[in-house]
Amino acid sequence: MLKILKYSIFDLLRSRWSYVYFTFYLLLGFVLLFLNNDVNKAVITLMNIIIVLTPLIGTIFGVMYYYNSKEFTELLLAQPIKRSQIFMGQYLGISLSLTLSLVLGLGIPFVMYGLFKSTAIFDFSLLILIGSFLNFIFVALAYNIALSTENKIKGFGYAILMWLFLAVIYDGIFMISLIIFNEYPLDKFSLFATMLNPIDLSRILILLKLDISALLGYTGAIFKDFFGANIGAFTSILILMLWVVLPLRRIKYKLKRKDF
Amino acid sequence: MIKIKNLHKKFGKLTVLDGLDLEIDKGGIFAILGPNGSGKTTLIKALLGMVIPSKGDISIDGNSVLKKWNYRNELNYLPQIANFPANLSVIELIKMVKNLRPKTPNEKELIDLFGLNEFLNKKLGNLSGGTKQKVNLVLTFMFDSDLIILDEPTTGLDPIALIHLKNLIKKEKKSGKTILLTTHIMSVVEELADEIVFLLDGKIYFKGSVEKLKKQTSQTNLEHAIANLITKQNA
Numbered sequence: 010m011l012k013i014l015k016y017s018i019f020d021l022l023r024s025r026w027s028y029v030y031f032t033f034y035l036l037l038g039f040v041l042l043f044l045n046n047d048v049n050k051a052v053i054t055l056m057n058i059i060i061v062l063t064p065l066i067g068t069i070f071g072v073m074y075y076y077n078s079k080e081f082t083e084l085l086l087a088q089p090i091k092r093s094q095i096f097m098g099q100y101l102g103i104s105l106s107l108t109l110s111l112v113l114g115l116g117i118p119f120v121m122y123g124l125f126k127s128t129a130i131f132d133f134s135l136l137i138l139i140g141s142f143l144n145f146i147f148v149a150l151a152y153n154i155a156l157s158t159e160n161k162i163k164g165f166g167y168a169i170l171m172w173l174f175l176a177v178i179y180d181g182i183f184m185i186s187l188i189i190f191n192e193y194p195l196d197k198f199s200l201f202a203t204m205l206n207p208i209d210l211s212r213i214l215i216l217l218k219l220d221i222s223a224l225l226g227y228t229g230a231i232f233k234d235f236f237g238a239n240i241g242a243f244t245s246i247l248i249l250m251l252w253v254v255l256p257l258r259r260i261k262y263k264l265k266r267k268d269f
Numbered sequence: 270m271i272k273i274k275n276l277h278k279k280f281g282k283l284t285v286l287d288g289l290d291l292e293i294d295k296g297g298i299f300a301i302l303g304p305n306g307s308g309k310t311t312l313i314k315a316l317l318g319m320v321i322p323s324k325g326d327i328s329i330d331g332n333s334v335l336k337k338w339n340y341r342n343e344l345n346y347l348p349q350i351a352n353f354p355a356n357l358s359v360i361e362l363i364k365m366v367k368n369l370r371p372k373t374p375n376e377k378e379l380i381d382l383f384g385l386n387e388f389l390n391k392k393l394g395n396l397s398g399g400t401k402q403k404v405n406l407v408l409t410f411m412f413d414s415d416l417i418i419l420d421e422p423t424t425g426l427d428p429i430a431l432i433h434l435k436n437l438i439k440k441e442k443k444s445g446k447t448i449l450l451t452t453h454i455m456s457v458v459e460e461l462a463d464e465i466v467f468l469l470d471g472k473i474y475f476k477g478s479v480e481k482l483k484k485q486t487s488q489t490n491l492e493h494a495i496a497n498l499i500t501k502q503n504a
Contacts, residue, residue, distance in 0.1 A: 081352070084348060084366075087341065087348065089338060089370060268314070269319040
């Protein structure tokens with residue numbers, strides 16, 4: 010598996026898109042710091058971008074890599090290597106190279122600006138950690154979709170829909186249900202519904218750590234109670250891990266039955 | 270050596286292999302023939318573990334190979350359409366495949382044979398179809414394995430490369446290898462094949478030597494004999 014992983018990273022590091030992505034984060038970091046002139050404020054703006062953008066990029070890269078390397082994967086399948094190792098190697102290769110772009114692209118400007126001397130270092134690390142999680146989650150989801158969809162165009166469509174649903178539509182449904190069921194106590198429900206969407210979960214986790222939960226009202230207080238405590242943070246990280254592990258299990262399940 | 274028992278494969282509603290039984294002895298060249306869509310590639314891919322059979326068993330040297338992977342170390346495969354990663358150079362691809370298999374390769378000899386030296390540092394995306402096929406052949410023949418599977422090996426080759434390929438196949442046969450090949454070019458079959466395995470509607474319709482086939486269909490020309498087999502079935 011390490012050989013495949015090495016090759017995938019090598020292949021991706023040569024691709025123009027990795028550099029575009031890296032440069033984008035680099036510019037974003039510098040521009041945000043320049044405009045906000047304050048590390049703490051820049052971190053909050055950054056959160057809004059990371060939470061929507063890393064899932065999108067992860068999804069697109071995942072689907073694109075799968076379909077583009079399809080023929081080569083077939084060549085590998087005829088070699089004495091286990092199926093699951095080929096795909097795990099590719100999966101880790103994409104996720105790691107995306108994470109590398111994220112960490113370096115944002116890390117360089119923030120470190121240059123004096124991150125280590127500021128109080129925002131913890132928030133910034135959390136942001137990077139969550140961004141990395143989102144990379145691993147959405148590449149895994151994208152691989153699931155690509156493995157189940159023979160047609161490239163359809164695969165792309167489903168993947169983008171999946172991202173749109175989790176990033177935008179889910180929140181809409183969530184809001185509408187909060188309005189409709191206004192009469193009922195909704196704290197448990199909203200806590201639960203948040204857990205089911207990795208993007209929402211990440212957003213809330215960061216918001217609460219950033220100490221702006223006062224904006225969230227009563228539910229915010231309940232959230233603060235839950236996520237602010239160690240048990241809540243621990244549970245959230247655990248659920249983010251589940252969001253990586255469960256799609257990976259499905260990939261393995263699917264691979265045992267797939268014809269190439 | 271290879272034993273295939275009651276092999277079934279369905280893709281959705283389409284039945285491709287329908288209770289296929291086949292035994293292939295060690296040593297010799299076996300041509301797998303059949304009209305388009307008769308299941309040749311599916312059969313080969315099932316043997317390689319790329320297609321998972323709906324029913325039945327495949328064993329090599331007495332061991333079932335379904336869901337296994339290490340048996341592929343004793344097997345070389347030439348895929349039908351060679352599509353390699355476009356941003357990799359020829360030598361990088363060869364190095365990578367070498368790296369993936371524990372066996373010692375002899376790629377130098379083959380690179381010289383097919384005149385690929387001047388292409389070694391070129392990107393695979395910029396090569397012509399025939400040159401890609403030569404790279405494909407180098408990757409397949411550079412390891413010393415008992416079983417060699419060739420899916421349409423002659424595609425895109427120029428006459429000189431074709432002669433080299435035929436000599437290569439004959440050489441491998443002499444050293445006791447088992448070679449399975451599919452092709453639509455009958456002169457290749459006539460020149461090389463010890464036995465013909467003819468597939469039709471997902472079953473083995475004929476297995477035997479070229480002579481036996483000609484006799485059975487009372488044709489003197491192999492091309493006509495094969496055509497005769499196909500039309501007889503359809504009539």
